[in-house]
Amino acid sequence: MSGNSSSAKSLTSDRTPSHTRRPLQKVPSPKKQKRRKSQAFQEAVTGYFFLAPALILLGVFLLYPMGAAFYYSFTDFYILKPDDISWIGLENFTYILQDAEFRQAFWNTVYFSVIVVPVQLAVALVLALLINKKIRFRVFFRTAFFSPVVMSLVVVSILWTFMYNPNEGLINQLLGLVGIQPQPFLTSPDQAMNSIIVMSVWQGAGFQMMIFLSGLQNIPNHLYEAADIDGASSWQKFLHVTLPGLKNIALFIFITISIAAFKLLVQPMIMTQGGPLGSTKSLVYHIYETGFNYRDVGYASAMAVVFTVIVLVITIVQRVLVREERG
């Protein structure tokens, strides 16, 4: 599957976004090959020149803060006393083990990810399959499904907070029409996280849908034609042609959604402030609160280090799985 995707053309390929397609292989002409060596050095210099802004930004805004956070995680850095930082060894890390809030935030995050990842993957796939059909207003639907992605997550969160309101919210008004009691979507500890999950899937699925769509359009048509000749039903075609054709793309989406899900922050921050009773507090939000609201940068850094390790482990596990799948 990996080699032939770029050559496949479908009727609508001019409308697919190009970011997931592989760039065409450059085939140098003999004349160009002669010049290549003298150009190589110059190209390398130019290359690094173009790389420099990215590298510098990466260093200043990613590598340095990561290093600093690692150092601070062994200190009692309190924001109001930046000149009075002392080394306290592993104290922050041992407190993580006793911190009930950290535990709660951890399991909240796991719950969120375990639900969101498969659901969002499935929703994105179904949407992609739907709008890959030649139906009327296809561009409209594609825009509609994709539009939540281009909206600011903060705006979306505020809107959904209004929609979820038990007394005046849109959703409860609709439920009221069919005789269902108003639901405390964001104010009940049992429902709040699920409400955030629904909203997150709605917001995020459009993006993965576009990736799936380009994957669908890269599946060569002759495979379907062959299946037709063999007398396959549409379900069989989906199972034996579409799904295998999408495997690599699905794995890529799986990994990106998982990491994004683990970094859950904006929705609980805007919609519930981590409540009710901490039921929607995510790890990243707990770290943010500890560092900025409670000024305990040392402990927040320690949690950030632990969080990084957790995400790293998840990513490595997924990578290993992916490799096996390919083998």
Add this chain to the structure above:
Amino acid sequence: MKRFGYVVFGLILLFMAACSSDSTANSEGDGGAGSGENASSDTVETGSVETTVEASGDEDVVLDFWIHQTGEDETKAYIDLIDGFNEAHEDIHVNAEVIIDDGASAYSDSINAALVAGNLPDVMAVDGPYVASFADAGVIQPIDDYIDEETKNQYVDSIIQQGTYDDQLYSLGAMEASVMLYYNKDLLEEAGIEPAESLEEAWTWDELMDHAKSLTNDDQYGLNLFMNYGVGEWLTFMGAPLAWSNGGGLISEDGTEVDGYLNSPETLESLQYVKSLFEEGVVTESPGEMQFEEGKAALALGGPWIAVSAEDAGLNWGMMPYPYKDERVSPSGSMAYAVTNNTEHPEQAAELMKWMTNEEAAIKISEATGMPPAQKSAFENMDKFNERPWSVMKEQVIETAHARPSTPAYPVLTDAFAQSFHAAALGEDVESVVEQQVQRVKRELKRFEE
């Protein structure tokens, strides 16, 4: 087909623009309680102010001054005052920078960043209950040397109480805040309930419960506690007086001991009372933004800004004092100013603080924001506060206002109380939640033990 897509996209952009301007408007309603009531806005604009008085270059002293704002009228009032100061003081020039308070953490984030970078201004606005933590960390300095007893006595007691830590005065403010029991005149009349006309007639807890019950029906709630502000400073600001009124508290007087205070029987009883209000169904934990203004709640425990929004909504409203159990106490505290340790000119900085909080300033800012002034004489000289219903707010600020606890652990303490209050509202087991929160505050307090 493609064009249609663009139209949709354009509509979405318009929609987004409309929403973001909406959320900025929201945060203005918070007035100056200087609290985290409204976390639903993400736009923060910060910048230097165009003051009309330019530095001439001859001044001996240049002061950097951070002010926070929640509305345009308020900023205009500040700028007028600063212009006046620059004109009146030839040897001092003030450079003001306005930082918009988004109701969440934008202002404190700015302070934190400047603190770590070591470039705090000479004078800055601080939220009242946070004075202790800044003072304890040596971020701000005592101003007793520059403020004489007579000047000090001009301020309402609660503002001095709020600005004092370890028996030293650190901050002064121009505005106070309070929480009143607002009522919908039409609905009370319909139900035949007489509102309280003065402090002495203030409703007791039992009266509040009874009246709220009889005012609750299918169309309306009896009471609104503005739970839509979220679990934040509002709950402590509005709710802590219930504990004080019952003889309980959040923390010891010296701000070092939480066990036996936050979990005292009296405090727990006040939280049980809150729980019973919700269990009786007279108040909801998720009211709409305008529940009281739209006549869907007969009573409301709200800040001074509710008077403004109720008036704007054309509601026939009135206000009563904060309800009590044993002792009459009421919420207090607002943004104030403090001199940082960064300044080389503490004397001039204190001069600026006095200017920004004197009677004239207090009146000006009160008129711009609707918040009560922090100067006793300002109350006398503002007609508004000498007739009903505003006279009740005046009496309350002068006689029953109780500052929030003065402790360096305040950021954690206030969240601990807010979480407990919220747990009560949700009908949870109050005692176990409070016990958990006590442990949290205890750990935080250890940081400040010498």
